[in-house]
Amino acid sequence: xxxxxxxxxxIVMAATAxxxxxxxxxxxxxxxxxxxxxxxxxxDTQHAAQMVTKKGKAFKFDAIExxxxxxxxxxxxxxxxxxxxxxxxxxxxxxxxxxxxLISEGIPSPMGAYLTAFxxxxxxxxxxxxxxxxxxxxxxxxxxxxx
Numbered sequence: 001x002x003x004x005x006x007x008x009x010x011i012v013m014a015a016t017a018x019x020x021x022x023x024x025x026x027x028x029x030x031x032x033x034x035x036x037x038x039x040x041x042x043x044d045t046q047h048a049a050q051m052v053t054k055k056g057k058a059f060k061f062d063a064i065e066x067x068x069x070x071x072x073x074x075x076x077x078x079x080x081x082x083x084x085x086x087x088x089x090x091x092x093x094x095x096x097x098x099x100x101x102l103i104s105e106g107i108p109s110p111m112g113a114y115l116t117a118f119x120x121x122x123x124x125x126x127x128x129x130x131x132x133x134x135x136x137x138x139x140x141x142x143x144x145x146x147x
Contacts, residue, residue, distance in 0.1 A: 023053075035061050042062040044085075045085060047109045051070070054079070063110040065109070065113040068141070088119065094119045096117065098138070100120065102127055103116075103133050105131075106130065
């Protein structure tokens, strides 16, 4: 009986540790949370971003370009997830590595890069037809902003 109880306690402790160390984005509290890169308060629900380390630590940003600039200062191999808001569903976070990005002066962003994410290429192309600009994949965007 004692042996079974000890095994039960060990399983509960392991499960608790696993849950506490989950690697997932944290909710962004708009109007309260600050950008980890530039320290501005995150208020724009269409342009915020977040990266989560492999240990589960979340870094929040007021703009996608702040996340990319911070990424350049750290070991990117330590990052498990890059997420960002997308234009058509404010506050919703999507996988930034799968998003389509539009740089267009027709859609201002918090830090002035005019950078906006979309959850689909179709959505980005629709916005591009209205606002003009240039489309990028995640890898193309990293290359563009780092040159």
